[in-house]
Amino acid sequence: MHALVVTAHPDAASFTHAVARQVIAGIEAHPGHTSELADLAAEGFDPRFTAADIGLFQRRGPADASVLAEQRRIDRADLLVLVYPVYWWSLPGLLKGWIDRVFTQGWAYDDVPEGSTVKMLGRLAVQLVGIGGADEGTYARRGYADAMRTQIDHGIFGYCGAPVVGSDFLLHSDPPSRERALRRAFEIGSGLAAAAPHRRTARP
Numbered sequence: 001m002h003a004l005v006v007t008a009h010p011d012a013a014s015f016t017h018a019v020a021r022q023v024i025a026g027i028e029a030h031p032g033h034t035s036e037l038a039d040l041a042a043e044g045f046d047p048r049f050t051a052a053d054i055g056l057f058q059r060r061g062p063a064d065a066s067v068l069a070e071q072r073r074i075d076r077a078d079l080l081v082l083v084y085p086v087y088w089w090s091l092p093g094l095l096k097g098w099i100d101r102v103f104t105q106g107w108a109y110d111d112v113p114e115g116s117t118v119k120m121l122g123r124l125a126v127q128l129v130g131i132g133g134a135d136e137g138t139y140a141r142r143g144y145a146d147a148m149r150t151q152i153d154h155g156i157f158g159y160c161g162a163p164v165v166g167s168d169f170l171l172h173s174d175p176p177s178r179e180r181a182l183r184r185a186f187e188i189g190s191g192l193a194a195a196a197p198h199r200r201t202a203r204p
């Protein structure tokens, strides 16, 4: 299995990056399974939806080169892992913009004129790891985890037909929960590799 682990946090010393490193360590603890980190902040991905992007959506023009490059990177993977900080009970803008721009009509899904949607990402397993500063009680009381799963797991990946194989929230409101979250991140990576078919290399 080859995993693309995507993060969207500007600080490499952040808890988000520490979690991403643990997920990768868990995957790579299984020989033959590989991973690649896509650090959208360090790479300077531009999340702003452009005139070319809306032109592609409306079938008036081609995809931007930077969008195609992201799609190729996803195409090489069997598994996509999003490791992101929860900002205002949602994805951070950088990651939301990456999805808006990269999960395009004609590559991720196709809204055919008769009104149905062709789901085009059935080959891509997805694991979500949201990292929150609030405690479990707050998430449970307000239904934030369910609301986010509805929007992200079903609304985005379900729409494209990509199976969501796991969806976790790692909360770190105090030091013990930080330690638990880092251990859980390793387990998530390890579990994904253990459950996946053996594959030595990324797709060409």
Ligand SMILES: Cc1cc2nc3c(=O)[nH]c(=O)nc-3n(C[C@H](O)[C@H](O)[C@H](O)COP(=O)(O)O)c2cc1C
Pocket: 009, 014, 015, 016, 017, 085, 086, 087, 088, 089, 090, 131, 132, 133, 134, 135
């Ligand atoms: C703009 C902003 C919005 C945030 N909104 C939430 C939120 O809605 N829920 C939550 O649990 N934590 C929220 N947080 C806390 C982040 O989730 C926290 O920074 C995150 O867990 C990542 O920690 P790190 O920055 O050390 O990686 C927010 C933080 C920022 C900067």
